[in-house]
Amino acid sequence: MKRFKRFLVTSSLCTLAAVVAAEPPALPGGLGGSPLSTPQVQVTTDSFWDEVSGFAELRGGIRLSYAPGYGDESLGEARVQLKTEREVGAALIEASVDFLADGTTSEHSFDWESGRGPVDMRALSLSFSPLRDVDVKLGRQVATWGVGDLVFINDLFAKDWNSFLLGRDLEYLKAPQDSVRLAYFNDIADLEVIYSPRFESDRFIDGDRLTFWDSMSGRITAKAQPIEVASPGDAFEANELHLRASRLQGRYELAAYGYLGYWKSPAGFDQSLGLSTFPSLNVFGGSARGPLGRGIVSAEFGSYDSKSDPTGTEVMTRNSELRLLLGYEQEIGKELTASVQYYVERTRDVGAAGGLGDRDRELFTLRLRKQLWQQTLTLNGFAFHSPSQKDNYFRLSASWKASDAWQWDVGANLFGGDEPTFFGQFQNSSSAHLSLRRIF
């Protein structure tokens, strides 16, 4: 009996010990316990200003090399972006506008299309679904498609190369277009049409902020002679049409693309006018994207048909091209993603116009993206290297969200290579920048 008693005591003690070691949690409110006293979060979006969001930003940049005729500052600007959206019945109105005070330019006149001057209307659109399977978006808007990472083949929507290369936020790479977007969703393939009644060029490198290699004069442009262009025509006369058909096949996204319009950056020269031109361009292409192993593989091709130069013999017009891209992205470490791309741009009729240059421009890209400090610090390194042209471009950035309201960005755009090469022509424009943003 004594032994039995001892056993009982021991076993009860063991049970007690187990209970003490892992104290069961108190029941939460709703299961018999009382809830921790914190009031329910109330989100009110009543006043006008609660419906407006955006940021105010100061951004400065310096050139890292001497460019004759250009100042040392590559960027020196204060920007305020205001954004809002309103539901009007079943439709949605979206508006986004930037106010910019640019200290590095003396040109302050407003231009709706190029976004130059103190006001840049980024978006002003009306969206609605007139039919169950149809979406319509009318007005000023940004559009993006294709599978490349900072390499574009079938995405022929306007881009702002100045903002991209000068070191503004990546959002500014895409320039808005005044257009109609129509999408029809169905089981076979989703169809999308984007029509801009007036051709809208890229916000291209014109020598005003960034120097470039002018093949006409055979030298790097100077600040004093920025490139001048002739528009291909007025609204409805010179327009552009973008098409896409896409479907998900198993785990792979397949898409076919079409574009009827003009080269988005100057690709011709009118000797009688002495102006650069945007020759006609049609593009047809396709893409595929989906999982492979632990990562995502993507492929895209496009056939560029330079309509004004069908045989490639026009000296003053850019040749037709074939473009191909292969990419792969994978997470390779904790919050660390790597992506590699191979891109080739083949000139169709190289030599037909007696030109020099390579038949193929090949490009490798490598991106590394790392997040730290509970995802408040993002480091990005993007390298472009062309083995055929032997030129390079490094895009480096660090973005730190000090709080929900304050964000610091620091970065650099570094170019290397011989002057006539794609990236080498910007070597005088290598720069570093810093910005502070107040988000509201």
Next chain:
Amino acid sequence: MNNRMKSLAIVTLAFLVVSASAIDVDEIVSNASKAAYYQGKDGKAKLSMTITDAQGRERQRELTILRRNNDDESGDQKFFVYFERPSDVKGTTFLVWKRADGDDERWLYLPALDLVKRIAASDERTSFVGAHYFYEDVSGRHESMDTHELVEETVDYYVLKSTPRDSKLAEFASYRSWIHKGTFLAVKIEYGDEQGEVYRTYEALDVQQIDGYYTVVKGRMTDNRIGGYTTVTNREIEYGIGLEDGLFDERSLRNPPRRQLK
């Protein structure tokens, strides 16, 4: 043997008997998973997250999650996430097709660029939007990734110890969960390291019965390794609202289903 001893012995024996036979551990795990991630055919919740870092600084996240269980009984699900705050990510959308076999599909849409990005498979045990919660805590950890053991039974809880089948795929050595007997909701989960030290704790702070389902409306995740904690409050929870499968598609990334998100 006095009476007190007797009663203690009876309680102890009763306890041993109950813990040995009452319910199968796999059934507990399966019910707990259902209670946490699969209630109703579909559901909606608005999440307010407050991320408090080791220095006590706070960040806010507000997002709406739509969920739909696939029609087959595979356990596959689709999630659509709409980010409301902070304001610089407003309009960002995220689509996940969660597959029970682990091959999830994910897309992220960035409205400023109108960019639909396909997201590569990633470690599920990385932070969700910078919070102390992991992706896995939000969408559920596959039951088969761990072996589960019923280590204790209290008046209110089944206490489980779960150990990863592949220790390389998890940063914890094991975790202990207190599953509420009546509702199968996990009221507390403690993640321990090799030394048995608890470094990460989930707590359900408030539960409500919504549309007949017991639901955690307030929870907290504390992580001693990075410091600080995240509190999540769920509002406007609804179940069985008739979300269609076609809503969880690329179309919704660009043009979020505003009616269903309200």
